[in-house]
Amino acid sequence: MMAMTMTTTTTVAVAFVAAAAGALLLSPGVRRVASAAGRFLLSLVTLMAERHDLAPQLTFPRGVDDLWQDPERLFVLIEREGGVPRGSTLETVEKLGDVQSEPDKAATTAALRFVYKNGEEKQRSRHHLDVFVKFQSGRGMPVWLQAIRAAVEPGVAREVDFYRKMRNDCALRTARVLFADKHTWVNRVCIVLEYLSVQVDDHSNTMPHASGLHRETDQEDGARLRVIPDSSFRCVDEMRLMVRKVAAMHAMFWGRAGEHPASSWLPRRKGIEFAGWALSLAPPKAKSAEFTRVFQGINVYFAGHALTVVHGDCRPGNMIFEGSPVARDVIFSDFEAVNIAPAVWDVTYAIILGLSPEMRRANQDRLLHDYVEALSDEIAKRSESISVPTFQELQNQMLLLTVILFYVSFTVTTAGFWQKQGNTRSDLNSWGTRVLASLLDVDTERAGRLLGVGTADIEAIKKLGKDWAVQHQQQETQQEK
Incomplete structure (x- = not known):
């Protein structure tokens, strides 16, 4: 323990020296690199210390175990934020259940009921507050990547x-947040949302979902709330609703994402910088000259296009649909990947x-038409004159972003970055199948013309995808044995 502490102290000192040197002694370019290196070392040491229980106590629970050891601590934080009346007294705490649609996420989430007495009432009658608590799921990534x-x-x-600064201005229906805080150097967050009981797509159960909005009470079928896992999603009408609703957020920040007060905290991006990490972290075999040319071509292509705020993980499994048998509204959740990017990335x-290859091929143009129509209607509500991309232009963007989606998927699965994030095996397998099918459906000649590269470069990317599928199948076979 002493050796660990001394090593930690020494490395922290080195980190501070590097940061100080970057700030005081070096040229601007080198200064930025040195400062980032210092921040990396400091963060790495802090994360390692936290893993060995050497970090100080946080202002909120570190995780599920910490929460259940002292639930009153979280109740007090909710009270401070106005989630319950001041002076309320906690009576009991009950567990409500796990996320059955994604059971592995029980390690980073909790649903509970606080039974309390209202401090503002003379009779101090009992009340209860049902909440869903979410901790940082990205902690499954390697420490160096964190x-x-x-x-x-x-x-x-x-x-x-997002919940602190953007939720009220994003034009999406989202969860009501009761508490949200962070300690980024140890990669710890705590988000408390009102608990929502929803029905999973198979109609056999009622269970909590990671979004949380309010408790379901005596809802009729028309107001019933449903979550549909991606692997079993078959609902084109719900997909149409999704792309229309997300268009409202895209229009809100269209062309001004870096300057809008609600989104100015997001790191500013250009072109497809939002996905640049995939190229940096990809295994060597994926950094071929062909893909480098394709990636550079895509970056140049998008350099002059307007960007906006995107959800970043916009898929059916992250939505709660209201209404049955056809949804009339959608509640968006899981904003861990919110970013600045081309709008059609979400679509x-x-x-x-969200769709099987067959359903995608049959409905993609119709869904894109819905999106363009909704985007045009929403942008028309803004006072300034803004040109909206044509259907043809967005078709071209989707074709190129399909290649980017493959490369992002290839990087995270090959490197194993998301193996411990709680996603179900059926969803993971369906995503791989669908991403590969969409890549193979890319019009090679059209993509080459748009990027100014040879068709051989596009075919090389497709071959990488096929090899990826073979490797994945071999891994699946080994796991089954």
Whole structure:
């Protein structure tokens, strides 16, 4: 323990020296690199210390175990934020259940009922508050990757910052947040949302979902709330609703994402910088000259296009649909990947991950028409004159972003970054199948013309995808044995 403490102290000192040197002694370019290196070292050491129980106590529970050891601590934080009346007294705490649609997420989430007495009532009658608590799911990533993220985007915890700064201005229906806080250097967050009981797509159960809005009480079928896992999603009408609703957020921040007060905290992006990490962290075999040319071509293509705020993980499994048998509204959740990017990224992502290859091919143009129509209507509400991309232009963007989605998927699955994030095996397998099918459906000649590269470059990317599928199948076979 003493050796660990001394090593930690020494490395922290080195980190501070590097940061100080970067700030005081070096040229601006070298200064930025040295400062980032110092932040990386400091974050890495802090994360390692936290793993060995050497970090100080946080202002909120570290995780599920910490929460259940002292639930009153969280209740007090909710009270301070106005979630319950001042002076309320906690009586009991009950567990409500796990996220049955994604059971592995029980390690990073909790649903509970606080039974309390209202401090503002003379009779002090009993009340209860049902909440859903979410802790940082990205902690399954390697420590070095967590440290890089903390160094590159210091102080940013996207989902916490979304609920604190953007939720009220994003034009989406989202969860009501009761508490949200972060300690980015140890990659810890705590988000408390009102608990929502929803029915999973198979209609056999009623269970909590990671979004949380309010408790379901005596709802008629028309108001019934449903969550549909991506692997079993078959609902084109719900997909149409999704792309129309997300268009409202895209229009809100269209062309001004970096300057809008609600989104200025997001790291500013250009072109497809939002996905640049995939190229940096990809295994060597994926950094071929062919893909480098394709990636550079896509970056140049998008350099002059307007960007906006995107959900970033816009797929059916992250939605709660209201209404049955056909949804009339949708509640968006899981904003860990909110970003600045081309607007049609959300649409590309939703259609590819949310629909089988057959359904995607049959409905993609119709869904894109719905999106363009909704985007045009929403942008028309803004006072300034703004040109909206044509259907043809967005078709071209979707084609190129399909390649980017493949590369992002390839990187995270090959490196195993998301193996411990709680996603079900059926969803993971369906995503892989759908992403590969969409890549193979890319019009090679059209993509080459748009990027100014040879068709051989596009075919090389497709071959990488086929090899990826073979490797994945071999891994699945080994796991089954």
